[in-house]
Amino acid sequence: MELKELYQEIILDHGKNPRNKGKCDGYTNDAKAHNPLCGDKVHIYLKLNNEKLIEDLSFEGEGCAISLAYASILTEITKGKDLSFIKKISEDFLNMIKTKTKITLNSLTEDQVTTITSLSGVQEFPMRVKCATMVWHTLLSAIEKK
């Protein structure tokens, strides 16, 4: 179990300067989650258009570097994508964390694959897995709300 794999440069960067933070204009769906064990909170806002495309999304939250970074990276990967892509990538991401499977999606750019794979370090820290997965579950429940 290597600490460096968890606190990589990309995680520290997104943790310190989370992207898409706040409440996006004209959001149509939102969902929030709270981890009662550690007090982490996340609230996802997304603007879904008729073509079932996420036009915009953002999050508010407080928590550790891991939870903020994972939320920030999630918004970067899913913004502008359609729902079928998002469902697939969420599934892949959660499977990757749970069972250490590889990301299989073809429509990801090389950069995105690298980014997502860099998130797999948390597998080795079972007490921190929820910090990483909570925001993805929250995104899925925001989508299902409408």
Add this chain to the structure above:
Amino acid sequence: MDIKNIKNEFPIFTQKINGKPLVYLDSANSSQKPKVVIDRISSFYETEYSNVGRSVHTLAVKATNRFEATRDLVKKYINAAHREEIIFTKGATEAINLVASTYGKKYINKGDEILITELEHHSNYVPWHFIRSEKGAVIKFAPVNKNGDVEIDEIKKLISNKTKIIAITHISNVTGAVLPIKQIVDLAKEKNIPVLIDGTQGAPHSYIDMQNIGCDFYAVSCHKMYGPNGLGILYAKKKWLDDLPPYQGGGGMINEVNKDEITFAEAPTKFEPGTMQTAEVVSFAESINFIEKLGIKNIASHENEVLEYGLETLRKNNSINIIGNPKNRGSVLCFTLKNIHPHDIATILDDDGVAIRAGHHCCQILHEKLGLSATARASIGVYNDKDDIDKLSEAIQNCQKVFKG
């Protein structure tokens, strides 16, 4: 036995954590166990085990005698007036639930007030919340001041003729504040209000004398006193033993059972239904012997020295904010680190073999008041020394390096 070499009595310290010697600073959460306690659990199972208080065979008699001998030892240790005032429970949480449920059922009604403090652990709030919802009672919170103390005057102000019970912590598990429990009990006695003390953090670090304190109830967590898991103690003053109804029903707690009517056993059996934690109770005697061999006052002064050194050391780091500055601090040191979340601190410290806790420590009311969602907590046990504090301080610096903060 000597406190300086006491780590040797605890087998857990022989292993490495992530390749480093273990620096265990999480005793407020649960303490490690000395070999005498661990050995007693296995020797009891190997040679004396049987259920207690039921069968008449030799092993049952042996086990029952051992079990009851712990009750006598606890009675003596906390200077209770009567042995039946010692009730074994699953933990301090169950001890408080027992009082909230039985006393609440009988004496708390609509509009009555339960007085607690903002320092309380969830286990001394949630059980009272149940009574509040069930009976339409009111919970009043004595406020915590900026030092993390609760002033006795604040408690005084909140006492009214509707106050039915005062339930307060002995030592806060976050700010470390040691509450003036005897003065609070004296104050309550003037108004004839019973007092429950949550001694979860108090009992492992202080000399507790029930007859001197004069409280009605005192809850103890045995696993924080170098004892086995799954065991707690409720001290309940004799006057309540017959007065309060049973908490849970089951085998052993009855006197006579027929289709129309049931009568109950005398206390403490009345409050100890079902098969009790036999090996845990028996081995807890060794925890008390361990504490008594060292002397609780010596343990407290040793821990205090380490704690003071910890405060002094951590204050030198400008990025550290220590939570609370109570008049008397008991064995816990909560802190935050600039720009680094407590959970990240705890994970990174663990890599250096330093075990601390991060979170709200089951005190959300207090954390809301402090304006923090989480804190990092180092807590001291008998086995900690100044070297552990130096390692903690180095590990915090390593954590700052990871975050370049």
